[in-house]
Amino acid sequence: MTINTVVWGENIHEHINETVRAVYPNGMHNTIADALNKDPEINTTTATLQEPEHGLSQARLDQTDVLVWWGHKDHGAVQDEIVERVAKRVWEGMGLIVLHSGHFSKPFKRLMGTPCALKWREAGERERIWTINPRHPIAAGLPEHFELENEEMYGEQFSVPEPLETVFISWFQGGEVFRSGLTWRRGAGNIFYFRPGHETYPTYHDDNIQKVISNSVKWAYNPVGALKSIHDAPNVPVEKALEPIEERGPKLHQAGEAGYR
Numbered sequence: 001m002t003i004n005t006v007v008w009g010e011n012i013h014e015h016i017n018e019t020v021r022a023v024y025p026n027g028m029h030n031t032i033a034d035a036l037n038k039d040p041e042i043n044t045t046t047a048t049l050q051e052p053e054h055g056l057s058q059a060r061l062d063q064t065d066v067l068v069w070w071g072h073k074d075h076g077a078v079q080d081e082i083v084e085r086v087a088k089r090v091w092e093g094m095g096l097i098v099l100h101s102g103h104f105s106k107p108f109k110r111l112m113g114t115p116c117a118l119k120w121r122e123a124g125e126r127e128r129i130w131t132i133n134p135r136h137p138i139a140a141g142l143p144e145h146f147e148l149e150n151e152e153m154y155g156e157q158f159s160v161p162e163p164l165e166t167v168f169i170s171w172f173q174g175g176e177v178f179r180s181g182l183t184w185r186r187g188a189g190n191i192f193y194f195r196p197g198h199e200t201y202p203t204y205h206d207d208n209i210q211k212v213i214s215n216s217v218k219w220a221y222n223p224v225g226a227l228k229s230i231h232d233a234p235n236v237p238v239e240k241a242l243e244p245i246e247e248r249g250p251k252l253h254q255a256g257e258a259g260y261r
Contacts, residue, residue, distance in 0.1 A: 095220025
């Protein structure tokens with residue numbers, strides 16, 4: 001089994017902020033991709049905002065099993081056409097892992113259908129991440145809790161739909177808590193949101209963080225392939241009804257005619 005994974009990075013802060021450049025000299029997206037490529041079951045490449053079609057052509061997405069998304073400074077620059085392309089592939093079964101400030105990304109908000117807003121504070125606080133669902137595949141090999149010495153605080157309320165599962169919650173030095181590892185399914189696609197990852201801190205160099213992301217890629221992977229029929233809305237003719245029926249009453253559409261969208 002090989003899971004074809006694309007790590008998408010906004011790739012802006014690394015070029016304009018000296019602190020971020022020092023922490024991630026090769027870019028956050030490459031740091032995450034390099035960590036994933038340590039696992040022989042995961043084949044990871046990268047894409048960035050600056051590439052044509054943001055590196056996410058239809059052909060490339062069709063070959064992508066799991067997409068990992070990190071964005072922050074310029075969510076609005078992501079083309080709506082690409083957002084719809086990503087959403088379509090998730091509905092068909094592509095996994096999506098959304099990291100940290102990607103909670104405000106266009107693809108995540110499109111798939112959640114909510115504001116995805118939260119409290120925040122940038123003060124370099126200690127974050128203690130609790131594994132509250134230890135039997136979940138994303139939590140495999142993780143301790144009961146682990147700490148990041150410096151992180152940005154995210155606090156509740158997190159205005160997302162009720163998740164299928166909560167895998168991690170975080171406590172911050174200032175006292176706030178946050179549901180920091182959440183799963184959903186949209187169509188045939190699995191989605192995982194994971195909170196840590198502020199760009200001025202070395203979060204993605206942490207072994208436990210890398211383990212969570214690697215586990216989440218394996219969890220989000222759909223081995224049965226794309227469910228292309230999820231977009232179909234067939235007009236079923238009377239003669240193909242499962243039980244014999246008689247057509248009666250007025251109608252808008254002729255037999256076999258497509259419906260309105």
